[in-house]
Amino acid sequence: MTDDPRLTPLAASLPPTVPFVGPEELERRRGAPFRARLGANESLFGPSPRAVVAMKAEAAEAWKYGDSTSHELREALASHHGVRAENITVGEGIDGILGNLVRLLVEPGTPVVTSAGAYPTFNYHVAGFGGELHKVPFAGDHEDPDALLAKTRETGARLVYLSNPDNPMGTWHEAATVERMIEQVPEGALMVLDEAYCDFAPAEAIPAMRADDPRVIRMRTFSKAHGLAGARVGYAIGPEPVISAFERIRNHFGMTRISQAGALAALRDTEWLGHVVSEVASARERLARIAADAGCTSLPSSANFVAIDCGGDGALARRVLEELASRDVFVRMPGVAPLDRCIRVSCGTPADLDIFEQAFAPALAAARK
Amino acid sequence: MTDDPRLTPLAASLPPTVPFVGPEELERRRGAPFRARLGANESLFGPSPRAVVAMKAEAAEAWKYGDSTSHELREALASHHGVRAENITVGEGIDGILGNLVRLLVEPGTPVVTSAGAYPTFNYHVAGFGGELHKVPFAGDHEDPDALLAKTRETGARLVYLSNPDNPMGTWHEAATVERMIEQVPEGALMVLDEAYCDFAPAEAIPAMRADDPRVIRMRTFSKAHGLAGARVGYAIGPEPVISAFERIRNHFGMTRISQAGALAALRDTEWLGHVVSEVASARERLARIAADAGCTSLPSSANFVAIDCGGDGALARRVLEELASRDVFVRMPGVAPLDRCIRVSCGTPADLDIFEQAFAPALAAARK
Numbered sequence: 001m002t003d004d005p006r007l008t009p010l011a012a013s014l015p016p017t018v019p020f021v022g023p024e025e026l027e028r029r030r031g032a033p034f035r036a037r038l039g040a041n042e043s044l045f046g047p048s049p050r051a052v053v054a055m056k057a058e059a060a061e062a063w064k065y066g067d068s069t070s071h072e073l074r075e076a077l078a079s080h081h082g083v084r085a086e087n088i089t090v091g092e093g094i095d096g097i098l099g100n101l102v103r104l105l106v107e108p109g110t111p112v113v114t115s116a117g118a119y120p121t122f123n124y125h126v127a128g129f130g131g132e133l134h135k136v137p138f139a140g141d142h143e144d145p146d147a148l149l150a151k152t153r154e155t156g157a158r159l160v161y162l163s164n165p166d167n168p169m170g171t172w173h174e175a176a177t178v179e180r181m182i183e184q185v186p187e188g189a190l191m192v193l194d195e196a197y198c199d200f201a202p203a204e205a206i207p208a209m210r211a212d213d214p215r216v217i218r219m220r221t222f223s224k225a226h227g228l229a230g231a232r233v234g235y236a237i238g239p240e241p242v243i244s245a246f247e248r249i250r251n252h253f254g255m256t257r258i259s260q261a262g263a264l265a266a267l268r269d270t271e272w273l274g275h276v277v278s279e280v281a282s283a284r285e286r287l288a289r290i291a292a293d294a295g296c297t298s299l300p301s302s303a304n305f306v307a308i309d310c311g312g313d314g315a316l317a318r319r320v321l322e323e324l325a326s327r328d329v330f331v332r333m334p335g336v337a338p339l340d341r342c343i344r345v346s347c348g349t350p351a352d353l354d355i356f357e358q359a360f361a362p363a364l365a366a367a368r369k
Numbered sequence: 370m371t372d373d374p375r376l377t378p379l380a381a382s383l384p385p386t387v388p389f390v391g392p393e394e395l396e397r398r399r400g401a402p403f404r405a406r407l408g409a410n411e412s413l414f415g416p417s418p419r420a421v422v423a424m425k426a427e428a429a430e431a432w433k434y435g436d437s438t439s440h441e442l443r444e445a446l447a448s449h450h451g452v453r454a455e456n457i458t459v460g461e462g463i464d465g466i467l468g469n470l471v472r473l474l475v476e477p478g479t480p481v482v483t484s485a486g487a488y489p490t491f492n493y494h495v496a497g498f499g500g501e502l503h504k505v506p507f508a509g510d511h512e513d514p515d516a517l518l519a520k521t522r523e524t525g526a527r528l529v530y531l532s533n534p535d536n537p538m539g540t541w542h543e544a545a546t547v548e549r550m551i552e553q554v555p556e557g558a559l560m561v562l563d564e565a566y567c568d569f570a571p572a573e574a575i576p577a578m579r580a581d582d583p584r585v586i587r588m589r590t591f592s593k594a595h596g597l598a599g600a601r602v603g604y605a606i607g608p609e610p611v612i613s614a615f616e617r618i619r620n621h622f623g624m625t626r627i628s629q630a631g632a633l634a635a636l637r638d639t640e641w642l643g644h645v646v647s648e649v650a651s652a653r654e655r656l657a658r659i660a661a662d663a664g665c666t667s668l669p670s671s672a673n674f675v676a677i678d679c680g681g682d683g684a685l686a687r688r689v690l691e692e693l694a695s696r697d698v699f700v701r702m703p704g705v706a707p708l709d710r711c712i713r714v715s716c717g718t719p720a721d722l723d724i725f726e727q728a729f730a731p732a733l734a735a736a737r738k
Contacts, residue, residue, distance in 0.1 A: 004583075004610035006527055006559055008476045014617040022437040022622065043432045055428040055627065059421045062631065063412045063596040068391040092461060096620050107377045128618050158375055190375055214373075227432040230626030241373035248383040249497050251468060253391065254461050256625050257599030258424065262431065 010108060010130050019120040023330050035328040036348060036355040041167070041197075041305050043227035044348040045279050047262065048272035051228065054265035058258045066257040073264050077235060080267060087211035087237055089246040092254055094196055094219045094234040097246075099125045101217065101236070102159070104245050105190065106131040111155040115143045117168065117336040119194065122161050131159075138339060141299055141307075142171045145181040152189050160185065163194040165201045168334040168344045170301030175207040182207070185215040190242065193218045197303035199225035199273065200280050205302060214239045224304055225276055226266040231259035280304045283347035290353070294361040299342070307334070307342040314340035316367055323363035329356055379477060379499050388489040392699050404697040405717060405724040410536070410566075410674050412596035413717040414648050416631065417641035420597065423634035427627045435626040442633050446604060449636060456580035456606055458615040461623055463565055463588045463603040466615075468494045470586065470605070471528070473614050474559065475500040480524040484512045486537065486705040488563065491530050500528075507708060510668055510676075511540045514550040521558050529554065532563035534570050537703040537713045539670030544576040551576070554584040559611065562587045566672035568594030568642065569649050574671060583608045593673055594645055595635040600628035649673045652716035659722070663730040668711070676703070676711040683709035685736055692732035698725055 003012050023040060027033050037044070046052075070090040078085040091097040098121065106112060108130030114122060116135040126133050134155050136147040143166050152160045162181065165172040178193065185191045193216050198206050209218075217238030223229035233255070236243065266272070287306040291298040299307040310317045317333050320343055324331055333343045345356060372381050392409060396402050406413070415421075439459040447454040460466040467490065475481060477499030483491060485504040495502050503524050505516040512535050521529045531550065534541040547562065554560045562585050567575050578587075586607030592598035602624070605612065635641070656675040660667040668676040679686045686702050689712055693700055702712045714725060 004608070004614060006474055006557060006611075007614055008474060008479075010476070011473045011614060011617065016613070016616060018437075018616060018621050020437070020621070022434060024436040024440065025438055028440065037433070040434055042434060046429060046432050052428045052431075055431065056425040058599075059424040059428070059627075059631075060415060062421075062424065062599040063415050064406070065391060065409055065411060065592075065598045066601075067393040068387075068389070069394055071393065071397065092620060092623050096623055099620060104380045105375050105377060107379070110377075188375060223434075229434045229622075230427075230431040232435075232623060232625045239373070242375075244385070245373060245376055245380060247385060247387060248380065251461060251465050252387050252389065253598075254465055254601060256601045256628055258428075258627050259625055262428075 014128060019124045026330065030325065032328065034330040036352045037330050038346040038348050038352060038356060039330040039332040040229070041224065041303070041346045042229045043224060043276060043304065044346070044352055045227060045276045047227035048266045048269035050269045050272070051226070051262040051266040055231070055258045055262040058261040062257055064257060065253045066255045066260050068252040070255055070260055073260055076264055076267055081209050081237060083209055083211035083237060086240050087243055088235055089243050089250070090233065090235045090255060091250060092234070093223060093232045094194065094221045095121050096232070097219060097234050097236050098122050099128070100246055100250055101192065102126055102129050102131065103249055105158050111157040112159045113148055113151045113155060113157040114161040115148065117334050117339045118143060118161060119163060119167055120335065122192070138169070141169045141339070142166065142173065145173065145177060149181060149184050153186050157189055159190055159192055161192045161194065163196070164205060165197040165302040167197065167303065169299055169307050169339060169342070170303040170305055171299060172201050172205045172302040174204055179207045182213065182216050191216040195219060196221045196224055200277060200304050201302040209237065211237050212239050217242055222263045222266055225273055226263070227276065228259070228262055228266060231262050232256070233259050233263040280347045283353060286353050287345055287347065290357045290360055294364055296364070305344050305346045307344050309342050310364065310367070312341060313337070317341055317343050319367035320363050323366045324359055327359035327363060329359045383497060388493045395699065399694065401697065403699040405721045406699050407715040407717050407721060407725060408699040408701040409598070410593065410672070410715045411598045412593060412645060412673065413715065413721055414596060414645045416596035417635045417638035419638045419641070420595070420631040420635040424627045424631040427630040431626055433626060434622045435624045435629050437621040439624055439629055442629055445633055445636055450578050450606060452578055452580035452606060455609050456612055457604055458612050458619070459602065459604045459624060460619060461603070462592060462601045463563065463590045464490050465601070466588060466603050466605050467491050468497070469615055469619055470561065471495055471498050471500065472618055474527050480526040481528045482517055482520045482524060482526040483530040484517065486703050486708045487512065487530060488532060488536055489704065491561070507538070510538045510708070511535065511542065514542065514546060518550060518553050522555050526558055528559055528561055530561045530563065532565070533574060534566040534671040536566065536672065538668055538676050538708060538711070539672040539674055540668060541570050541574045541671040543573055548576045551582065551585050560585040564588060565590045565593050569646060569673050570671040578606065580606050581608050586611055591632045591635055594642055595632070596645065597628070597631055597635060600631050601625070602628050602632040649716045652722060655722050656714055656716065659726045659729055663733055665733070674713050674715045676713050678711050679733065679736070681710060682706070686710055686712050688736035689732050692735045693728055696728035696732060698728045
């Protein structure tokens with residue numbers, strides 16, 4: 001395929017690679033469905049039944065554009081977090097919001113800092129706007145706040161990304177550590193604190209909400225604990241001068257009406273959230289046992305997935321992944337060493353984990369051959 | 370509000386204005402709901418009942434990310450239009466696709482051509498990426514292909530926008546005229562043919578599909594005739610080198626699973642589409658009668674709305690709009706003279722048009738005082 005000559009030089013320079021190949025596409029390529037969908041950190045426990053009712057009720061109303069300001073949802077989120085609605089922007093998942101955030105702050109050559117092996121979609125957006133990405137290694141399977149800060153100072157980065165709990169390892173830092181990092185974000189930089197998995201973490205991992213702190217913007221989502229990945233609702237909480245800038249560039253009528261209704265109902269169903277968090281905790285324990293039974297260690301996780309150390313290098317873990325796929329189990333793995341000694345398994349229902357358990361030891365044995 | 374100093378110069382230069390204020394926001398500002406929602410060219414006849422069933426069925430599956438390639442929908446659209454799936458990209462409404470198209474082709478200073486008074490959201494995206502927008506006037510309430518082409522040649526524009534049928538006047542050009550324009554798009558330019566309203570137009574307004582023509586990209590949507598504005602599903606048909614470039618920048622998991630299911634079911638329900646098109650035709654006739662009964666002319670429309678000439682200038686039409694709003698009727702109007710002598714009224718059900726009919730003559734009389 002020859003590039004179209006009308007593309008901007010930046011667009012022409014971008015690689016055709018995408019951050020993630022989805023499970024449906026993998027199924028088409030392999031010509032068979034998966035029996036266990038444990039690779040995308042979706043919530044196999046499903047959305048709140050009340051959210052399902054709300055979405056069904058809104059289906060016949062889909063002829064109307066959604067409220068372009070997501071007013072009701074933003075008000076509910078503001079009340080939930082004890083911030084003002086002006087500190088919140090709602091968008092098409094954290095992915096969509098990250099894209100707009102990068103667009104607002106990054107132009108060709110702007111330095112940006114993240115961890116090697118951290119969220120690839122953030123990197124995709126940085127590359128997409130021509131930013132210059134600087135990566136620091138994980139330290140002991142944790143993102144490394146001090147190294148991130150040092151690289152931010154060294155490069156004069158405009159954005160520095162931290163996820164807590166982190167993906168793909170599932171580890172976490174204490175709120176005090178994150179707060180210390182926020183305190184040290186240099187002038188001219190903005191910290192992106194991706195808390196997609198925060199609902200699964202202990203309370204002491206989550207810094208208090210100080211929405212007007214100019215040094216940090218926090219990303220939250222309905223895709224994980226709320227079980228609404230396919231409804232595409234994320235939001236960011238941050239200082240008003242940054243949040244209001246989204247109004248200048250975002251797709252104002254981009255939110256679907258059904259998703260707005262679903263997210264609002266999900267937010268109110270704290271009972272379901274508690275149920276999911278409890279199921280996830282049980283699933284994490286079981287995944288650790290499955291790993292141990294096969295002679296593997298696993299990392300303590302505060303997310304809805306567990307990183308299992310296959311006991312070798314990235315090539316071995318990749319073979320385990322392939323052996324699992326040949327047994328109809330979809331999981332993913334980190335992209336860089338030494339994280340890529342692990343596979344990353346999403347928490348599933350007992351039935352999902354039965355399938356994984358049955359497949360894992362044989363897959364490991366086959367991979368080691 | 371002081372700008373955040375970390376914004377790019379481009380982001381900092383953008384105005385805080387938005388293309389459209391939605392009806393929910395207008396209702397909040399006025400403190401009362403509208404009785405007739407006739408301003409956003411939504412389909413008041415609703416989505417296909419089969420699409421509603423499909424969306425309800427998918428609600429409980431919303432824990433899964435949507436298929437990032439919208440494979441099934443793209444295949445169905447390809448078959449429907451007699452093109453290849455590689456010629457189609459699906460996105461979050463035409464608005465979302467226009468944003469990505471502009472991002473791919475426009476950088477600061479790139480010239481772009483459209484008509485004064487044409488779709489504001491296209492202009493919003495061009496401004497958002499720093500493009501230099503050149504406008505030519507409508508000619509006789511039609512977009513003017515010759516003037517658009519002349520301006521494209523004169524400015525060396527990268528993009529030139531034509532909607533057919535056009536919004537906000539509802540007029541249309543014959544396919545032969547549009548094809549003649551496509552033939553003359555200069556080297557280095559791409560024509561954006563926005564056909565959001567094509568389902569309501571006579572067959573002779575729609576050029577044959579030649580997806581690999583490098584000179585044009587065509588925009589279609591499920592928001593209008595299919596009644597799924599709130600589900601956010603648009604698509605573009607164009608040459609593969611342009612379509613494939615979207616893969617480098619789009620939000621790959623940005624489509625909601627429920628909307629994908631709804632659009633697929635809507636596409637298959639040709640009976641419902643026929644019903645809606647027929648209802649819209651009746652509503653257009655009735656709107657023309659209501660206008661005539663009040664002593665106004667209206668424009669022949671091939672869209673799902675009618676432009677009614679209030680018989681004065683923009684100030685009069687704006688007062689009519691306000692008087693209608695005070696009677697709980699939401700309509701919109703064109704933004705520039707001489708189009709702004711009109712108000713633009715969406716086709717509604719007989720009950721909606723009863724409310725409009727009751728309100729229009731008194732609103733007109735009050736506005737003229």
